[in-house]
Amino acid sequence: MANTNTPSHLYPNLIQLLQSAGCPDLNSVHTYTHHETVNQMEEAMAMTITSTIDDRIANSKYVGVIVDETTIIKVEKMLITYLTLQHKGEPETVFIGNYVIPSGAAECITTKIKDVLSGRGVAMARVVGLGSDGANVMVGRKAGVAQKMRLND
Missing domain, CATH: 3.30.420 (Nucleotidyltransferase; domain 5)
Incomplete structure (x- = not known):
């Protein structure tokens, strides 16, 4: 979603679409469906990337x-x-x-x-x-x- 600039409020609909299409990984496990989940995932990814870059900066x-x-x-x-x-x-x-x-x-x-x-x-x-x-x-x-x-x- 971040790569395509898809608004996070569309996340639940995307998950429902994928589940109705029979995506095996989405039907057999618990799936987070609230749009805030996307924001939290993006923030976690950004923090991980920033931390990795900061470590590399510190070691250069x-x-x-x-x-x-x-x-x-x-x-x-x-x-x-x-x-x-x-x-x-x-x-x-x-x-x-x-x-x-x-x-x-x-x-x-x-x-x-x-x-x-x-x-x-x-x-x-x-x-x-x-x-x-x-x-x-x-x-x-x-x-x-x-x-x-x-x-x-």
Whole structure:
């Protein structure tokens, strides 16, 4: 349901449909049918995924940050953020989040990146790289995000 953005209130109907179609696994065991169950399952999965990623972040000596600005339909600026980690000796890229930012200015983006990293337990001294689309706001020599992150360790 999460993969298809199906509203959780449709969960009981989906279970009934599958049971009436004779799905063997759904007819022989107790099945949760309340729509709140979907929300609880999604929250449990999200917590498990977040915990796993946090463990990998904690175990990676260095991290690289990959960011890009996006704009959603409501015309809100967003900052999509990934980290590149070292997991069992191999590089691994993990999605961290898509965050609302007040503006696309370098200072605002830098502040958000630092807040996100701090919130995930990543000290700036562990950051060894920044990946971006190459826009001036990201890599500008004097006032880009890369420069601001370097100067404000």
